[in-house]
Amino acid sequence: MAAIIATELVKEYPGGVRGVDSVDVEIADGEFFALLGPSGCGKTTLLRSIAGLESITSGKLTIGEKDVTNAEPGERGVAMVFQDYALFPHMDVGDNIAYPLRIRRVGKTERRTTAESVANGLSLNGLIERRPGQLSGGQQQRVALARAVATRPDVLLLDEPLSNLDARLRLEARTFLKELQRDLGVTTVFVTHDQAEALALADRIAVMKAGKLQQIGSPREIFHRPNNTFVAGFIGSVPMNLLETTVAAGRVRIGEADVAVPTEAAGLVREGQKVSWGIRPEYLRWSTEPAEDGIAAEVVVTETLGATSLVLVSAGEHKLQVVVPEEHEPATGDRGWIVPQRNRALLFDVESTERIG
Amino acid sequence: MTEATMSAGSVRAPRRRRAEDVAGLGRARATLFAAPGLLLIGLFLLFPAIWTVYLGMTNYRLTGFAAANPEFVGLDNFATALNDPRFWNSLWLTLVFVLVSGIIGQTILGFSLAWMLRNVRPGIKTFVETLVLAAWVIPASVASFLWLALLDRRTGTLNSLLGTEGAAWLIQHPMECIIIFNIWVGTAFSMQLFSSAISAVPPSQLESARMVGANTWQQLRDVILPNIKGHLLTNTLLITLWTFNTFTPYLLTAGGPNGQTDILSVYIYQTAIPGGQLGLGAAISLIMLLINLVIALMYTRVSRGKSGKKVRS
């Protein structure tokens, strides 16, 4: 059990490209921490730097009380599960799980007993003698996890743990992972490009782009108050509406309506400032009657999502998406009003892309 | 496809039946296409192999009476060979040669080079690989002369480097010389084979081992070697076959001095051509062919088995 502290961590490749660009992050002991971002954002590089598989160019990394910046992978008390699980094909499940113990010169019987008990704890009963090639994807993942936790590591690292599973299995495995981490209480860092996964699993998320940290926060924080337009657009299964407009007399023009500037941003905007007004489709309501703060609009396209619909409407020069419960689904061409939920709108500066307030 | 009937004596009429293949070849014409090639192979590859059996049972000679009127002598030649200490000497030398120069020497050196070079700077890697490859590519007669030059008693480079003027390497240590020479010539194949085999091992397995604290030797033992077992076997079999059949040491020592490097290929040659005993030479060749057969069958079994496994995973 240990906390991970990275201070101004840099991983630079020959040629000057920075995979990780001066990252500061503190991961608490026992936390389930996500590194989230698009491909190439540096999340896997950061994970591998924590693991010791990538050398750190500058900065400091501590795990628990130890400075591990230059330590070998085997000396950090860190265990890792790779995206393809990396099970040794020539060893059976038991030997695979026991392998780390074998390297540590644990005796044969003790190794086998530990391996069996770990395996049973992960519902792998009866599969001890099988070869990895004879297992399903989900079982292979659990063997890889078993191998990782067999030595009771201080830190557990997971590289895209769910991406190799098919869609149905993924949701099951997600819940399984969350329970497992809670039961074990081991500090866990996992990498994913799937924002839904990160929101569901993590205690806190670090969103990355091009090697730099964009925001660290709990899933709710990141969902409700993204720091910049990148995070705003990346998080959420349906992207946030981001509409460019200008501040005029404490209000912003959306479509034909003038909407009040969000309260937190009230004192911080200048007259004439170019801003992006952001609000999630889930926080908009479609109304067939005029309402205060409503924005007149016309329906362009409706897409069925199941119990709700995603409706694209146009209001003047702006287009917005609204999530509408199936009972109220409008038809193309219908006119009505979009009503934003109170205190859910955000304002971002167009130039700096940062949130105002 | 049904056979069309051809009226007797007709010139080849345009075919009425449609050939099923894309080019309209038809079975008969395809056979015609393949025939010359297969005939050549049959005549100059298959026939000699089978004829060896017959020749081995005659007393054919290169010159003299028996050249024109060979007699059938049954298994006499085989008896002669098996009773000849020279034959057994040759067999023993060949065994040592194949084992040390091929199976041990080339495999170990080839693997070591492949392993060592895997993370080396590209420039150095290319340089070393080029040297090793060049040794393989240089024609046999040139390679053997280069080594004769190197090992020469009076003016060889080796002696001048080591300061051992007058040391007659080829005379005092002939087997060692041809063994090392053969390693020099042949290592490139193993090196290339193992190089690609090693790079095919999934890096995540190696990294997993690293993560649990395995050192380089343990990584080799637990990840690399199990993953390349198949390649190791195929390599060994191929090297065995080639080393067993190589004639090039003849160019270095001609089987001498005093039969100390009289490996089977050289022994057969000496018996049949300078010695003129074609019948006896054929008998021993048959033994060689049979050994080749065994090795080649083992190789086929192994490589077929490998592709079977691949399909499953």
Next chain:
Amino acid sequence: MTTIKTVARDRTVTHFVSRVLFTLVLVIVSLFFALPMVWLILAPFDATPSLTVSWPDWTLDNFVRLAENPYAMRSILNSLILGVGTMALVIVLGALASYAMSRISIPGRDGILYALLLLSSIVTGTAAMVPTFQLINQLQLINTHVGVILVLAGGILPTVIFILKDFMDSIPKSYEESARLYGAGPFRILKDVVVPIARPGLAFIAIWTIVQVWGNFLVPFLLLRTPDMQPAAVLMYTFYTESGQADLRLISAFSLVFSVPVLLIYFFVNRRYGFRFHGGIKS
């Protein structure tokens, strides 16, 4: 904290030592491979070459000597004749046979192919030297280039057919089908459609065959008796095993000129196609 520092220090020391050892081994191995070849690079340019590697007395005279030596030049020509002759035979017969085997499925075809490959691995030049010699003898083809070409082609053809058939298999059948729709017969299709598409594969085989034949010692040594027929591979051997003084000026230049073509071809092909070993025939 101290423990970590000590471990780190010890590790750095062992790390340093292993790096040194590593470099040392690599250097020794490189020297092992390079040493015999150094003579090949230096001696041909030396006015007074000896068997020892030494800094040359720079000159190009040795090559002039070589060009003036009728036996040597003749042998290089013979090497070319054998190489090109075998190549032509192998390409024509190989293309025909592999095309036929690719497009028509004869029962047991795969079995035949594997049997062919097996055959060529078993019946090596060395193992079959006696019956081959006797056969060529009986056919009165001793000391002819034709004899050598036939034997070499016979040995190379199985591998060639195997490789080319694979190649032919990968050529899309639609080209032939459309040619057939225009009324072209099979020979025409082969000539106008298939061969042009298969050119890279055929070119590779052509070069590979020439390389195999160029360095081949045993078959010409066995079947060619007179120096005017022998290729460079054999003549070189005769040169330096001839009793008396070996003319190093000649031999060195000859060695280089004889080796350079194959070296160039191999490394050029390696650049382009990557190194391919196909049940390598290297006798």
